[in-house]
Amino acid sequence: MQQSPVPPEPPIYRRIADGLREAILSGDLRDGDRLPGENALMARHGIARATARQALSVLINEGLAVPKRGSGVYVRQFRPIRRHGSRRLSRGQWGRGEAIWDSDTRGRPYTVDEVYIDRETAEDAVARVLGGPDVWVRRRRYSVDERPVQLSVSHFPAALVEGTAITSEDTGPGGVYARLGELGHAPAHFTEEIRARMPHPHETVQLDLPAGTPVIVIARVARTADGVAVEVNEMILDAASYVLQYDFDS
Amino acid sequence: MQQSPVPPEPPIYRRIADGLREAILSGDLRDGDRLPGENALMARHGIARATARQALSVLINEGLAVPKRGSGVYVRQFRPIRRHGSRRLSRGQWGRGEAIWDSDTRGRPYTVDEVYIDRETAEDAVARVLGGPDVWVRRRRYSVDERPVQLSVSHFPAALVEGTAITSEDTGPGGVYARLGELGHAPAHFTEEIRARMPHPHETVQLDLPAGTPVIVIARVARTADGVAVEVNEMILDAASYVLQYDFDS
């Protein structure tokens, strides 16, 4: 039998972090409010600077706070955009104003900040799906309200799109899917694979992510009615900016 | 015009972290390998202990490494389970061995570790969808290979399920959906909302998450053919353990 041991006290930095987190999650501290700074925590709890920093770093790494140099540490807000996957069924009587999570439903306009188009050799997984490594690639960054929210890399089989508008910056009305349709390869079936992880450094830079924000990674494969894969699109989303929604029936 | 300034050198701890990350992502260091420890980094780079710790903490907070007390810091593995949302279309000729990401396709068995069933007052968002705050709640924890991977909380309208097997531990053959069907409320339509964020402390404990692992949160609403919501299920997934997949057509 194990003698129930005295439950060990959490370390000081953790107790301080717990208190601040409580204040944030309970709503006592709201979006944009200033947290007590390092000096305030040192004085209030009689601790060293490094310990105060450690407490704040917990909240920062949890995505609940953002440090601003020379100013303070602030509570962080979460106001996501809603992205619909399959929405065939969501237009009926159900699914109107009955979402679980709050989100900005106003259709805020996307801006495409950056576009790079290139002919490349695809990595193995993409090559396997597209039937070969020769691809045209379209890399974009999307922003909403001046804020970068998504990186997107689309791969197309080179043999399919060579010489079409898909390999130029302006893909024309209807975008790449309209062009694929004109080529007799209209996308009909989609598969989306979704993961979440902490961002790599270049993603942190390109999406301007504060510490403690994961990214959602979506790998989407578009196939024609015949089942031929015509596009592989990898999207990196700022997780704090998105709610994904999928509607389907059993 | 801005005179292009000399690009500032990143701090030491960051350069060390970058080097180690590079070694991990390039495959030089593989799953389970031991990283150089604090003492090794101090000696190799001539830095103080706190600086070495800071470098390692970067990788730990990125989910790329796990510290083991008294032993070392180790590269972390990612071997996810595949969870299918809508898979109506995935059984055809397409979608066979053509996934983008690796995953354990062997159908490893789930274990239900913990079950709590209770009558509760639902929070606002759930009450709004279910048409009232009176709910029966089933809380479960799922494990795969002895490892907790998912927390799940299902809410059912109390008026609908009162006195049925849904309010008892053993829901009988076919589970709760079979019971709902017998009651004339078979689920037919599903909406899944997905977010990702860093875990709350109780989630870290219950899922035994190392630092740097986000969670995926899925809120699923099940509706009958008439559009009546009969279940709201909130799932918390260890993001390192899952790939979600959705199949649909345009």
Add this chain to the structure above:
DNA sequence: TAGTGGTCTAGACCACGCA
């Protein structure tokens, strides 16, 4: 200019693992 967070040093004691 005063206050903030960012980086770094040089120590200390502890709990834990592994041999």
Add this chain to the structure above:
DNA sequence: GCGTGGTCTAGACCACTAC
């Protein structure tokens, strides 16, 4: 018992923000 990571102190200098 030794090496590991976990916690903590008491300083230092810097860059940046706000006033």
